[in-house]
Amino acid sequence: MDDYILEMRDVIFEYPGGIRALNGISMAIEKGKNIAILGPNGSGKSTLFLHFNGILRPKSGRVFYRGQEIRYSRYYLINLRKKVGIVFQDPDTQLFAGSVFQEVSFGPMNLGFPITEVKKRVEEALKAAGIEELEHRPTHFLSYGQKKRVSIADVLAMDPEVLILDEPAAYLDPKHVEKLLEILEELRRKGKQVILSTHDVELAYSWADYVFILKDGKVAGEGTPTEIFQNEKLLKEADLKKPLLLEICEVLKQKGFIFDRLPRNILELRREDLFWAKA
Ligand SMILES: Nc1ncnc2c1ncn2[C@@H]1O[C@H](COP(=O)(O)OP(=O)(O)OP(=O)(O)O)[C@@H](O)[C@H]1O
Ligand SMILES: [Mg+2]
Structure with missing residues (x-):
C-alpha cells in the first residue's frame, strides 16, 4: 500500500443529471513513476483528476493519498491541496487574478510565505514556464497557449509533491512543448511525482513509465508504454493510434x-x- 501515491477503489461519480463519469474505477499509482492517462473524449480523465485533490467527491468508493483515505473536511482538503496540485484542462477555469504576477503569486501568498519568498517562487515559476515577459500582462487577454503556461506556472509556484496536469501540451506550440518536457524532466530530478493526461500518443510513449487507458469511466488497460501501445485490441477499443x-x-x-x-x-x-x- 505504501508504494502507492494515489489510489482509487471502486469509485463511482455522477454529475448532476445522473451523468455517470466514473463507473466503479479502481487504480493504484506507484510512487516515483511518470504516469500518463489516455482515453477518448468523455472517458473520465478530468473527472478522475478532480478526485485526486478532493475537488470532487465520489458518490461511492474511496480515494487514498499515500495510503490514507482522503477526508473532505476543510482542514484536510487545504493540506491535501498543498501536496497535490492540479493544472486544469481549461485555463479559463483556473485563472482568475488580474495580472500574471498576481495570479501566480496567489498560491504561495495564501500559503503564508514572506513576500521575498513569494517573489522568488513566482520568478522561478515564470522562468520555467517561459513567460517572464508576461508578468505584468492581464491574464484575461492572453492567448490560450499563454494562459495554459500561466496555469502551469501557478502550480509550479506552489511546489507540491504531486503535479497533476490535465492535457498540459494542448495549445502549446512546438517550442513550448519542448519547454514543457524540460519542466517535466526537472520535476523528476527534484523527486516530484507527475501525472498527466494527454491525447498525444507520441508524448505518452516517450515520456511515461506507466500508462493507464480510460474508457467509459473505468480503466480499460494499464501497463508500460511498450505493453500498452503494442496491444492492438486495446488501442482499437480506446480509439488510440500507435x-x-x-x-x-x-x-x-x-x-x-x-x-x-x-x-x-x-x-x-x-x-x-x-x-x-x-x-
Ligand atoms: N460539469 C459537468 N456537468 C455534467 N457532465 C459533465 C461535466 N463535466 C464532465 N461531464 C461529463 O462527464 C463525462 C466525463 O467527462 P470528462 O471531462 O471527465 O472526460 P475527459 O476524459 O476528460 O474528456 P476530454 O478528453 O474531452 O477532456 C462526459 O460524459 C462529460 O460529458
Ligand atoms: Mg478532460
Whole structure:
C-alpha cells in the first residue's frame, strides 16, 4: 500500500443529471513513476483528476493519498491541496487574478510565505514556464497557449509533491512543448511525482513509465508504454493510434532488424548498441 501515491477503489461519480463519469474505477499509482492517462473524449480523465485533490467527491468508493483515505473536511482538503496540485484542462477555469504576477503569486501568498519568498517562487515559476515577459500582462487577454503556461506556472509556484496536469501540451506550440518536457524532466530530478493526461500518443510513449487507458469511466488497460501501445485490441477499443516511432520500429523488425529493446525516442533509436541489422 505504501508504494502507492494515489489510489482509487471502486469509485463511482455522477454529475448532476445522473451523468455517470466514473463507473466503479479502481487504480493504484506507484510512487516515483511518470504516469500518463489516455482515453477518448468523455472517458473520465478530468473527472478522475478532480478526485485526486478532493475537488470532487465520489458518490461511492474511496480515494487514498499515500495510503490514507482522503477526508473532505476543510482542514484536510487545504493540506491535501498543498501536496497535490492540479493544472486544469481549461485555463479559463483556473485563472482568475488580474495580472500574471498576481495570479501566480496567489498560491504561495495564501500559503503564508514572506513576500521575498513569494517573489522568488513566482520568478522561478515564470522562468520555467517561459513567460517572464508576461508578468505584468492581464491574464484575461492572453492567448490560450499563454494562459495554459500561466496555469502551469501557478502550480509550479506552489511546489507540491504531486503535479497533476490535465492535457498540459494542448495549445502549446512546438517550442513550448519542448519547454514543457524540460519542466517535466526537472520535476523528476527534484523527486516530484507527475501525472498527466494527454491525447498525444507520441508524448505518452516517450515520456511515461506507466500508462493507464480510460474508457467509459473505468480503466480499460494499464501497463508500460511498450505493453500498452503494442496491444492492438486495446488501442482499437480506446480509439488510440500507435505511436509513429513504435510503428516504424515494428516495420524495421519485420524487415529483419533486431532490437534489444524497442527505442522510445529518437535519441534511443540513434544509439548504435540498441539494434543491429540482420546479415
Ligand atoms: N460539469 C459537468 N456537468 C455534467 N457532465 C459533465 C461535466 N463535466 C464532465 N461531464 C461529463 O462527464 C463525462 C466525463 O467527462 P470528462 O471531462 O471527465 O472526460 P475527459 O476524459 O476528460 O474528456 P476530454 O478528453 O474531452 O477532456 C462526459 O460524459 C462529460 O460529458
Ligand atoms: Mg478532460
